[in-house]
Amino acid sequence: MSLDALLAGLDPPVTSQADETEWVWDIYLYLAIGVAAFIAVLVLYVIIRFRRRDGDELPPQKQYNVPVELAYTIIPLLIIGALFAITVVTVQAIEEIDDDPDLVVEVTAAQWQWQFDYPDSGVSVIGSGEEFPELVLPANSSVTFELQSLDVIHSFWITAFRFKRDIIPGSPGRFSVDIEDVAGYYPNAGVCAEYCGLAHGTMRFEVRILETDEFADWIAQQQAEGSQG
Amino acid sequence: MTALDPDRSAEPLGGVDHDQLVSVDDVLAGGDDGGDDGSGGDEHGGHDEGLPKTITGWLTTTDHKALGIAYAITSLIFLAIGGSLAGVIRAELAEPGEQFVSEQLYNGVFTIHGSVMVYLFAVPFGFALANYLVPLQIGAPDLAFPRLNAFSYWLYVFGGLIMLLGFAADGGAAAFGWFAYPPLSGAGASPGLGADMWIVAIILTGTSGTLTAINVIATITMLRAPGMTLFRMPIMTWNLLVTSFMVLLAFPVLSGALFMLQLDRLFGFRFYDPTDGGSPILWQHLFWFFGHPEVYIVALPFFGVVTEIFPVFARRPVFGYKGLVLATLTIGALSTSVWAHHMFVTGEVLVVFFALTSALIAVPTGVKVFNWIGSMWGGSISFEAPMKFSIGFLVTFVAGGVTGVILASPTLDYHLSDSYFVVAHFHYVMGGTVIFALFAAIYFWWPKVTGKKLSERLATWQFWLLMIGFNTTFFFMHFLGRDGMPRRVPDYAPVDNFELWNRIASFGYLILVASVVPFVIAIVKSFRAPVTEGADPWEANSLEWATSSPPPEHNFDWLPPIRSERPVFDLRWINHDEVGNPDVAEAWVDREGIADNWRPLAAELAGDPPTTTEGDQP
């Protein structure tokens, strides 16, 4: 069980990339706690063990201890090296772009609303007024997001993906994910993470992941509604 | 543990026999005041400390000590202002939904909170330390360019005022965050005068900082006392030297970038405008090329503070002095090569390169932490206020450091960037550490500046309130960020745990406010108290303790021989065979008949001829 299951609140990872991230997170987190605890204990030990007592003489004045100094340079270097290796491997996997995904979603950000277009089917979801827009995605499929902004910089963050990407006007970006078998409703998963002005705080969206066949139904329904109106 | 401690078995050195110790006060008082009275006492109370006495005096002063004090007071006022703005933030976030302030005002408040804290409080307090301490620590009469120094100070004051006056401008203060990303900071999205004023303010304070940096570098290069070689400078001075060099690299880049931004805004230039060939990413590179060094510009002077304090209260030399200098230089160098880790999520930078440099910086930082612990190891530690706050610094810094390693991994940053995790992280490394070290510095050097000590009892209260308040406010923000709360929002999803952690954080803020009370009382009490302290109330090491408290105009009537980075320590122990540095004794004897302040110390104090120099006596 990962430590932050205790903390609740965060949706479980829904993509294989996010699984990857979770595993790296666990390593870093436990290591961070370990290192912080080690140093805290060391400090505690030092201030208790070496506190001034009555009749203390001047303590030894030795200023250098090269082996020790080397040790606390090299050991962290090795730890950092290992962490870096993990990061490089995973970040490259995460950044891989799928040029032939099951679904392409075009994300358009503008102050302070989201628009999600499904170019293969002509469906378009636009946020309006009070309602947060809903990003609907199929389970068990690969999705590539194409991002563009109409005004300032925004950031497309789906917490269940453990991933965000800035949307910079003038330079469209993209990323791919492989969504797993995780159909469900994630009302708090979608956030604009780059401060974008007045109503940045309410520039959120909801995420719904449907089984593949339900997703096809949803697309068909949207197309029908779209052609009516 | 023994591997770390090959020497604990060794006998302690010398005896702390106060009759044998030489105090600076005895030397300053001249031959007629021998004896073991460690504190110089009242005879220093009446002497002229050279600080201005009138308002005109303060407005026109060019004395580095007066300006150092002015910098400190001004930046503390800005801390109070920034802290009050934080109160607005915490009040608004105590509950989901909008309660106290409008979105527009909230955005202005966090922008000015961040800007005040970074540009007007933290960096200038570093300059306060540089102003007051650098000349004293290297044995100089003033900074190299006193009038330039005063000019820098006033630019900073005016810049700060302009930033705050932004709230009065039509349309309110700047509201684009402290890193002002275009196009949001452009004329289209942020048309108000407040934004222009913010830009002007930071150009002014940036220029002020650049000039101060030149001044500090020139001073350290040209005005060191004889014998004060580079590798005998206190770590504090080293850190300020490296800080100044980083300022020299970073601040002009920021000023230039801001100037370009202002040209975009006013005259329709297109440096950052994506619709017309400009590039928002250009700004980000320029800004973070300044912005990352900036966080070390903030931090390094405070690393210097605790590096001065740990050895004094542990009665040890600073452990691994040369390693520490090297670590400081490495941090300075690396910190200018990591800037794009703030841009991982743009997808437009070399993540692997910057992940590597960012991770590497943890190593010299870790070296510093272990050197601090090493300076206490085997020591005889007492826990007066400066030491308490320094230990508070150490613990807080480590907590912020480990989350920094997490954020340096793009894999993880993709989730955590721009979330409350980041808010927690940077408040640990540049809020908490700065505040702990700042109070450590105030408690430590207050006797030097005023000749009085601050109340230990009140300091203890302040310390614990700060420790508890700080962690209550900021620790749970890690959870908020990891759970998906973005930064810079006046409102958040009404999810249970968001509400819980936010409420706890806002409660913590109240404890933080309470922690100010004992400090203010201590200061007020101190103003009323008589001068009691001599030159060297803590039995410290570096040169600023070799002059009276407060120091006279132009700092030194007399300097001890400088043969290590601890001239005052060396003087104190000059009569002890085991501890005393023979070079110092020799230099002392060499002064016979030349220097005004030579006297046969040991003979007077202990009634014996100086043991270490016996052979050299004619």
Added chain:
Amino acid sequence: MKPETLLWAGVGTYFTVIGVTYMLVGGEPIGVALLLMATAIGGLIAGWAWDWGRKHGTRAEDRNDADVTDVQGVVGVYSTASLRPITMAIGVTAIVLGLALGSWMTIGGVAIVASQALLLVYDADT
């Protein structure tokens, strides 16, 4: 000045190495330019220190065994008060504030700075 020269030359060298590395791994030109600018600043200080050392030789503060008695005379003249810094700062503030409030402010600022710069001459020996 030798240690100073070496220190800043080392800094300059670091930035050359990191700048070139960044260029080779495909870094964008702004970053390369900024890093090489850092080389230049380090080099500038190093060059100055080297030149100074060449002209003036070893100083007491570079020697391990120097003491106060090794230097004679005045370190420099230090004014303790001057009105010029604050007035100049007002002028410069006005010049820059002109960027926000309009060029009339800049013109006023230039006037202040110019007049104060003149007065600075009389200030010189206080």
